[in-house]
Amino acid sequence: MKQNILTNLLRHFSEVKPKMKIESNDDRFKDDLGVDSLDMAEFIARVEQDYRIEIPDKDWPKIATMGLLVDYIDHAATI
Amino acid sequence: MKYRQPHKTLLLCVPTFSSGSHLEENVLHLKKVYEKFVKRVNLVRYGTTYALETIKIQHVSEDAILILGNARRHPKTACNAPFIIKGSKKIPIGWLPFRNAEDILRFSNTLERVHSREQDDCVVALLSQRHPRFTRLVHRMEHILDKRAVPLRWSSDVILREDVVNGLEEGVGLAAYFGHGRPIGWVGYYGFRAHHFTENTREPIGGLLSLCCKTASRKNTKLSFCEELVLNQKCAATFGAVDSTLHTDNTRWSVGLCSALLKGARSIGDLVVEAMPQNKTAFASYRLIGDPLAPIYSTSKVSTHVQQIKTYS
Numbered sequence: 001m002k003q004n005i006l007t008n009l010l011r012h013f014s015e016v017k018p019k020m021k022i023e024s025n026d027d028r029f030k031d032d033l034g035v036d037s038l039d040m041a042e043f044i045a046r047v048e049q050d051y052r053i054e055i056p057d058k059d060w061p062k063i064a065t066m067g068l069l070v071d072y073i074d075h076a077a078t079i
Numbered sequence: 080m081k082y083r084q085p086h087k088t089l090l091l092c093v094p095t096f097s098s099g100s101h102l103e104e105n106v107l108h109l110k111k112v113y114e115k116f117v118k119r120v121n122l123v124r125y126g127t128t129y130a131l132e133t134i135k136i137q138h139v140s141e142d143a144i145l146i147l148g149n150a151r152r153h154p155k156t157a158c159n160a161p162f163i164i165k166g167s168k169k170i171p172i173g174w175l176p177f178r179n180a181e182d183i184l185r186f187s188n189t190l191e192r193v194h195s196r197e198q199d200d201c202v203v204a205l206l207s208q209r210h211p212r213f214t215r216l217v218h219r220m221e222h223i224l225d226k227r228a229v230p231l232r233w234s235s236d237v238i239l240r241e242d243v244v245n246g247l248e249e250g251v252g253l254a255a256y257f258g259h260g261r262p263i264g265w266v267g268y269y270g271f272r273a274h275h276f277t278e279n280t281r282e283p284i285g286g287l288l289s290l291c292c293k294t295a296s297r298k299n300t301k302l303s304f305c306e307e308l309v310l311n312q313k314c315a316a317t318f319g320a321v322d323s324t325l326h327t328d329n330t331r332w333s334v335g336l337c338s339a340l341l342k343g344a345r346s347i348g349d350l351v352v353e354a355m356p357q358n359k360t361a362f363a364s365y366r367l368i369g370d371p372l373a374p375i376y377s378t379s380k381v382s383t384h385v386q387q388i389k390t391y392s
Contacts, residue, residue: 041326057325
């Protein structure tokens, strides 16, 4: 399940930032990868649209890495 | 291609008028116009006011709802969202304020013009204020929509307001604006107001999405920008906010719009319902003014013309 989510998220991420490679799932979007707030907003919006879930703005700090985002979606999907 | 909506049904919710009055005549005319283009129109009457809950319980097997009401009523209180939920179905609600019988007649004429057009291409005018936050958004949308639609990036950094008006008045099916907004219009294009459209618009726009703050609000203005555009026959439908909105929410809308267009949404109601973000803050402020079944496709002739409009990119 988590692997599927990860594959899907990586696909969305590569569509938003085609030239950026994620080396580790612990890389922080903002600090390590340099993803700015606008790209982050688009990425989150795509994920929300795909999974039909809501990621409130206040939760964004909790999903600072790809790994954390996978956990977040996995948790949201099971609720 | 002539694409009509013979499979669609509409609930037309109107006040009770005395028989033989101009208002009554024009409402019946509006119903007749709709009947040319959709499968069924169900006309329901209300007294002094209506309750959405009652409408929801008693009616609504239809695909869309249009509520007509006195223009003294603010869009903010006319509905509480651009749709209602019945079962698993989201049904778009349009609000049409009228000041007099003439407004209803003019709206009927707009409907007739927009619905009877050929619907060949998905031409989308992507409008934005001149600010990297917004221009980048429309740039992305242009890139995403490029393969399946005819996106026109007409952000304020590459085109003059006069040319935007010219282009839109060709009869573009869909336009979407991102940026700052006010009850009287958009901040982009060094101020875009309803009166910037020419007096006798050549062809009305199908649907115009104003993804910014307050363009359906009436603060310090008689009619909001979104209402004026519909009542002045510039658009069949507009979509705007009655309050402030967040850029993150409008980004969600932009992603949803691309996805809905790629999935093949063909009317403004379908588009809005399909594109709607999950979080309440993103949609609760928005209202759909005018025809919820307004087609968002344009003729191939329009598509050719608008692509020749000069931009400075």
